[in-house]
Amino acid sequence: MKNWWKILSVFLMLYTLIAGFLIPLKPGIYDFNPRKITIGESSPIAILINTYNTRLDEANENNVYLKTPADNLLKASRLEVKSSNEVIAHFEIPGLIKDFNTKEESLTLIVDNELDGYSFYPDAINVIIGNTDPLLENEYSSLNEIKEVEKFAFPYRLILYETIRNTFFHVAIWFSMFILLIYSCYHSVRYLITKDLDSDSRSSSLTTVALFFGIAGILTGSMWARYTWGTFWTTDIKLNMSATALLVYFAYWFLRSSISDIDTRARIAAVYNIFAFVCLMILVMVIPRFTDSLHPGNGGNPALGGEDLDNTLRTIFYPAIIGYTLLGLWMAQLQYRYSLIKDRALGY
Amino acid sequence: MDARDKQSLLASLLYLVTITFVIFKVFGDIQGPTRIGIYWVLLLFTAVNIVSGCFGTNASKRKLYHYQLYDSLEIYLAKLITNFSKVFIAGLVLIVLFRVFSDTGLKDPVLFLKTLVLSTLGLVAGMTFISSLTIYSSNQGSLLSILALPLLIPVLMIGMKVSLVSENMFFDTAVDSNLLMLLGIDIIMLVMGMVFISITWKA
Numbered sequence: 212m213k214n215w216w217k218i219l220s221v222f223l224m225l226y227t228l229i230a231g232f233l234i235p236l237k238p239g240i241y242d243f244n245p246r247k248i249t250i251g252e253s254s255p256i257a258i259l260i261n262t263y264n265t266r267l268d269e270a271n272e273n274n275v276y277l278k279t280p281a282d283n284l285l286k287a288s289r290l291e292v293k294s295s296n297e298v299i300a301h302f303e304i305p306g307l308i309k310d311f312n313t314k315e316e317s318l319t320l321i322v323d324n325e326l327d328g329y330s331f332y333p334d335a336i337n338v339i340i341g342n343t344d345p346l347l348e349n350e351y352s353s354l355n356e357i358k359e360v361e362k363f364a365f366p367y368r369l370i371l372y373e374t375i376r377n378t379f380f381h382v383a384i385w386f387s388m389f390i391l392l393i394y395s396c397y398h399s400v401r402y403l404i405t406k407d408l409d410s411d412s413r414s415s416s417l418t419t420v421a422l423f424f425g426i427a428g429i430l431t432g433s434m435w436a437r438y439t440w441g442t443f444w445t446t447d448i449k450l451n452m453s454a455t456a457l458l459v460y461f462a463y464w465f466l467r468s469s470i471s472d473i474d475t476r477a478r479i480a481a482v483y484n485i486f487a488f489v490c491l492m493i494l495v496m497v498i499p500r501f502t503d504s505l506h507p508g509n510g511g512n513p514a515l516g517g518e519d520l521d522n523t524l525r526t527i528f529y530p531a532i533i534g535y536t537l538l539g540l541w542m543a544q545l546q547y548r549y550s551l552i553k554d555r556a557l558g559y
Numbered sequence: 560m561d562a563r564d565k566q567s568l569l570a571s572l573l574y575l576v577t578i579t580f581v582i583f584k585v586f587g588d589i590q591g592p593t594r595i596g597i598y599w600v601l602l603l604f605t606a607v608n609i610v611s612g613c614f615g616t617n618a619s620k621r622k623l624y625h626y627q628l629y630d631s632l633e634i635y636l637a638k639l640i641t642n643f644s645k646v647f648i649a650g651l652v653l654i655v656l657f658r659v660f661s662d663t664g665l666k667d668p669v670l671f672l673k674t675l676v677l678s679t680l681g682l683v684a685g686m687t688f689i690s691s692l693t694i695y696s697s698n699q700g701s702l703l704s705i706l707a708l709p710l711l712i713p714v715l716m717i718g719m720k721v722s723l724v725s726e727n728m729f730f731d732t733a734v735d736s737n738l739l740m741l742l743g744i745d746i747i748m749l750v751m752g753m754v755f756i757s758i759t760w761k762a
Contacts, residue, residue: 403758458709465705469696479692482755483706486688489751490710493744 216537223534230527231379238265239367240322240332241296249341250304255288258300262322262330263367268295270324275300276352277336278319279308284352285318298322304349314340321357328360330367365523374438378524379531381431385453387535388424391417391543396488399481411477412554414484415467416546420539422460429453452494459487459494568645571609575601575649576656583660594661595722599715602653603682603708606646610686611693611703613638635687635756639749643683650675670725670734677741678718681748685711688752691759714748717741 212218242261250256260275267273275287275298285308287300308316318336323329365375398414401407432450433443444450466483470476582597654665665671686707693702721737 452712455709455712462705462709466692466696466702469702472695475695478758479695482759483689483692486751486755487710489747490685490713493713493747 217541220534220537220541223530224538227379227383227527227531227534231376231531234523234527235364236264236373236375237362237364237367238322238327238330239263240320240330240335243320243332243335246335247337247339249339250308256302256304258287258302258320258336260298260300260320260322262296262298264296264364265322265324265327265330266295267292267298267322267324270326273298273322273324274356276321276323276357277302277338278321278331278354279311280316282354284321284354284356285349286352308338308340308349311340323358325358326360328362329357363523374435375524377431377435379527381428381435383528383531383535384424384428384431386532387539388421388428390532390536391421391424391539392488392491394540395421396485399484402477402481408473408477411481412550413543413547415480416550417539417543418460418463418484419546420543422457422464423542424535424539425453425457425460429457449495456491456494459491463487568609568648571605571645572649572652574608575605575653578604579653579656579660590661592723594657595719595726598653598657599719599722602646602650602679603711603715605649605653606679606682606686607704607707609645609649610642610683610690613642613687613690631757632753635691635752639684639687639752642687643680646679646683647676650679665726667725671722673738674718674721674725674741677738677745678714681714681718681741681745682711684745684748684752685714688748688756688759691756714741714744717744 239262240260241263244259248256248258258275273290273292275290276284278284285302285304288303289301291299291301293299316338317334318338319331319333320335321329321331368375395414395417398410398417402410402414432453436445436450437443463480463483467476467480470479578601582601654671686703689707689710690703693706696702717737717740721734721741724734
């Protein structure tokens with residue numbers, strides 16, 4: 212079958228859309244109050260916890276813990292489950308907490324039950340040691356008591372929350388844009404070697420589609436920034452570099468339209484395309500790594516690996532890249548055919 | 560070869576003096592990072608001004624003559640050297656102008672000059688090459704700025720950063736690596752220009 216890749220692209224796009232939107236997020240802790248407690252003064256301590264995507268009311272055994280720096284767990288003595296996503300945890304902490312180096316320490320909050328598994332909020336609650344009785348001992352649980360439930364869900368990340376799904380759109384679109392640009396560069400080089408005008412039209416249609424993808428990537432990125440960083444546009448280095456990259460390719464377009472002779476146009480456009488691609492690499496890949504950036508992979512942030520892209524995300528992310536790239540190739544092919552027809556109509 | 564066009568350099572320098580004068584009259588005394596920013600923007604526009612004419616002003620007959628006489632690489636290097644010295648002179652003049660108008664000198668002249676040399680080289684190498692592309696189009700001047708400015712932003716940004724460091728406006732231990740990076744970009748620009756000039760120039 213000749214057009215298998217078009218069908219594959221449609222299938223992958225559908226897969227990305229459906230799976231990307233329907234797979235739930237892992238449970239997590241959304242909010243809690245108070246954020247600062249003093250032990251030894253007002254015991255017991257009540258903490259109101261709002262969770263996300265949990266089934267606290269259906270679970271048989273809910274537990275709330277505070278984790279100390281050396282992995283000792285303080286268990287809540289009593290829980291009031293308000294709804295599926297709301298619980299009040301009462302702690303009784305009579306004595307000094309073990310392994311406190313200073314008088315003040317931030318403890319990690321953990322909620323778990325047998326249905327959802329555990330969810331945690333690192334360095335959540337700031338604990339200050341008040342007038343505790345040095346003779347009293349607290350009871351501690353170990354990490355083994357925490358229940359783990361394996362299920363297929365996207366990771367729950369603070370700040371990102373549901374917007375982590377944008378990985379399949381924003382990041383994947385940019386990836387495939389780069390693949391299209393590389394392919395377009397290949398055609399430009401081919402034109403310079405063979406002087407075959409066919410390669411030139413292919414290269415130009417690929418660049419047009421890549422430019423379109425670039426705009427789509429900027430728009431999705433801007434929406435993402437609105438919900439995570441607070442504004443549509445930040446002064447982040449990578450954003451400005453990407454905008455510049457788009458300017459470069461708009462300029463390519465202008466260059467093409469300003470030269471009337473076909474052969475000259477093809478030659479100049481091919482040279483500029485290669486030149487621009489190398490500069491684009493410097494712009495987007497090299498420069499941002501020298502300065503601080505909010506993007507992963509820059510300024511010490513982790514990139515595509517470790518915690519940011521877990522296996523659940525990968526199962527959608529990589530097919531999404533392939534899907535977008537095939538879609539882009541398809542669009543470029545249509546654009547190329549259109550230019551062929553137009554040239555024929557003009558009598559070339 | 561290009562030395563005949565002395566008046567064009569003088570015109571660019573006059574342009575530089577005028578625009579600096581206007582800017583200092585409008586803004587009053589400029590200090591801090593803005594000063595460096597304005598310095599580089601002024602230098603950039605002067606460079607566009609200087610470089611944009613370099614391939615185009617040749618009358619077509621003279622071009623034919625050059626075409627027979629020289630290799631395209633020689634032409635490129637010759638243009639590069641003249642443009643570089645012109646823009647570099649403009650940069651020096653700009654330093655003097657800033658000194659005259661705002662009465663504060665450079666804090667680390669050596670580092671500043673190093674940056675000036677390297678970034679000027681990068682700017683000129685990129686622009687000279689791109690101006691050889693624009694000779695085929697009808698509106699050369701504006702096309703050069705559209706094509707070249709986005710491509711030269713990395714050079715400009717690193718240059719600006721290092722010169723801020725040289726003015727003690729912020730501290731960065733990675734100055735040397737930034738300079739090396741600048742040199743690397745310069746080399747990439749030069750090599751690409753040398754490779755492609757034979758394709759673009761022969762028409």
